[in-house]
Amino acid sequence: MFNTVRNAYLRHKHFWSKTNIVSLATGFGFFISALIVQHFVYNYIDRTVKGTPVGDLVLDHLAVVNLDFFIVEGALVSTVIVMILFLLYPRYLIFSLKALAFFIIIRSFFISLTHLGTNLHQITLDHGSIGFFLYDFLYNAKNDFFFSGHVGASFLFALIFWKQVLWRATFLGISIIFAVSMLLAHMHYSIDIFAAPFITYGIFTISKRLFRKDFKLFEIL
Template identity: 30%
Template sequence: MKDWTLKLFSLFRNPRFTGDLLLSLGVLLWFYLYYFNVLLAGYLAQLPYNPVNDELLNALPTVNLDFIASNYIYLLFAVFTAWVLAREPQRTPFYIKLFTLMYFSKFIILPTTSLTYPANAIHETWDPIYNDLFFSGHTAFPFLCYLVTRDKTRYLRYFFLLSTLIEASGVLLMKIHYAIDVYAAPFITYGVYKMGHHLFKKNYSAYDFLIRDLRQE
């Protein structure tokens, strides 16, 4: 516990790390709270309801799995955040950029698809925004967590991979996503993961020296 506290103190007393963290977090919040919740939500809400036929959804029963769609995703966020802060706090700005890039990709694609929610959809309790379909964020988020942790922690990577399947199954059974939304999510997310490591390559290890210096003391 003492080593972890010293590690955080070493990071946050560095103005470059703190500035990078705040800027990265600010960009993410702007995209989500303003671009998505205000600008994009208004556009999505006025789309004329025109559900697309989906043979997989037609074959599946409609099941209310609101806990998985509305609550489980927050558990995944909490677990991933706790892991980052415990194991790799120096990479927090990089990981924020990575997830921002994923949601940026989704928010850019959404206006070009103009899909409306499937027939017989059971909407989430905590999500008042409809028609934000392609691609499935419920599937993409745990899969990106899996990609980040797959070479670093054995059990947690399996947890996130299993959670990807759970979330994908949940949104399909609730019929709040089309099959293509779920199918495409892992492929787009993998592309985002590789692109993020290319675009922010230096940022990935930019603050490792702060941890190394602490270990040498």
């Protein structure tokens, strides 16, 4: 493992110029700021908001299936995959950090607006499942419906790694698995799922303009 990390660093050592290091530090600052914003929004919607469950054309015709594993462990595995890819392809890291931070901020704004309540048939995640504590700490909130972070974030990485055919297909597949799992588990309303790719594409497009220099680093690959 150590040798893998060392070899990856040596392979891309020339990439870590002063300019890129400064840009990376800026990206981390932006990302941490986004997480802080998300933290306060999560506290607001979980402790203050009393949402009302609403009818849903799709959910009303779907049986409830407990797909806890795909929702919890799937999110953690996806996170590990992304971290490994950043190690192997560091040129993606700077833009991805900033685009993901922008994604988190936009999503935090959206979920604070419309106060939907938990679907009456939503499954209860198994608190004893592998990695649940970490998942609960990193991703879980009670009323963060519109739009789906699982579907949106994985689709965002499909767009980021679009020229890498294998990883594009991987993240598109993950996004679809999350979409199906969330609907069958009644963890999200259908609008949360179907709107996520469209909003995410908009976020990605704006990010390419906001962080143009970072996005151009992809072309060096």
